[in-house]
Amino acid sequence: xxxxxxxxxxxxxxxxxxxxxxxxxxxxxxKIGLLALAPEETTYxxxxxxxxxxxxSDFVYELRGNQIPARWWSITLYGEDHFLVxxxxxxxxxxxxxxxxEADGSFVVYLSKEPHEGNWISLGNGQNMSLSLRMYNPPPxxxxxxxxxxxxxxxxxxxxx
Amino acid sequence: xxxWVSTFVLAVVVSITSFYATLAYIPINEMRKAEKRIxxxxxxxxxxxxxxxxxxxxxxxxRPSPDQLYSACVYDLSKGPVxxxxxxxxxxxxxxxxxxxxxxxxxxxxxxxxxxxxxxVLVKEGQRxxxxxxxxxxxxxxxxxxxxxxxxxxxxxxxxxELDRIRRLGNCSSLANEN
Numbered sequence: 001x002x003x004x005x006x007x008x009x010x011x012x013x014x015x016x017x018x019x020x021x022x023x024x025x026x027x028x029x030x031k032i033g034l035l036a037l038a039p040e041e042t043t044y045x046x047x048x049x050x051x052x053x054x055x056x057s058d059f060v061y062e063l064r065g066n067q068i069p070a071r072w073w074s075i076t077l078y079g080e081d082h083f084l085v086x087x088x089x090x091x092x093x094x095x096x097x098x099x100x101x102e103a104d105g106s107f108v109v110y111l112s113k114e115p116h117e118g119n120w121i122s123l124g125n126g127q128n129m130s131l132s133l134r135m136y137n138p139p140p141x142x143x144x145x146x147x148x149x150x151x152x153x154x155x156x157x158x159x160x161x
Numbered sequence: 162x163x164x165w166v167s168t169f170v171l172a173v174v175v176s177i178t179s180f181y182a183t184l185a186y187i188p189i190n191e192m193r194k195a196e197k198r199i200x201x202x203x204x205x206x207x208x209x210x211x212x213x214x215x216x217x218x219x220x221x222x223x224r225p226s227p228d229q230l231y232s233a234c235v236y237d238l239s240k241g242p243v244x245x246x247x248x249x250x251x252x253x254x255x256x257x258x259x260x261x262x263x264x265x266x267x268x269x270x271x272x273x274x275x276x277x278x279x280x281x282v283l284v285k286e287g288q289r290x291x292x293x294x295x296x297x298x299x300x301x302x303x304x305x306x307x308x309x310x311x312x313x314x315x316x317x318x319x320x321x322x323e324l325d326r327i328r329r330l331g332n333c334s335s336l337a338n339e340n
Binding site: 035 | 181183184185187188190191192195215216217219220222223224225226227228252253255257259262263264265268270272308310314316317318
């Protein structure tokens, strides 16, 4: 059974943490998301590449998003080892409650090795990194439209200095 | 010819069986390692551990959120039920339970509880909860051991100390001697 669902570059799994999960999903979640909650409680999306290439501190990225349908949400960067990427500023993530928004409610987040004005996540010296979007208490009908959500888009905008 | 066909079929069956056995073993093994790590830092089973906010130095569980405070308790129901109680802040809070094979068999969040406290008793199948505990406060675990996790969303970074104070009112303890 294929329980993976993609929405743009983001993908999620419909049975993470669930007693309905098949053996392959359980094994995968155990390795990269042990103690994950079921989708009705928290929906997790992951993004492993930008235009077909892994996220690298050799580049600068721009992530643009609108309203994300959840009570709370956060976007966090992880290293190849699935732990937080070391950086002296401890800038690992952005979240709905503290993100700076544009006048129309949208937001822009920069991902780069060097500090950036506005919303910024540090890439440290990482390679092969990935992002996780956590949506806490999403709408009850989330399961029916996991592949249709308006999730943030990410693009490479230049090389690191 | 028949020998080689039989050998080939046997090899395929053994390969498929081994593949699925390995898949089934992975979550159990990862949970076992996590239980051991958490119980060690907590000082035992049925003891809550209020972890520090995750940074890049955190290595207990993969993909930790730096925007949450985690409190974990490795429960062991072999000697009796385990009680979970504490206070709930005015941000996202949840209490979740994971069985020995990593299934998330129970979760409750702040929006589903009236008031600012929680009090649950976890039992294994066939085990009786202490008298007087309302049935809607009794959780049944499919396994004897597992992990309970309290998550608190740090909505504002300057609330860290306040939220940390609230979650430290939380506890997990064996009721073995109270039955």
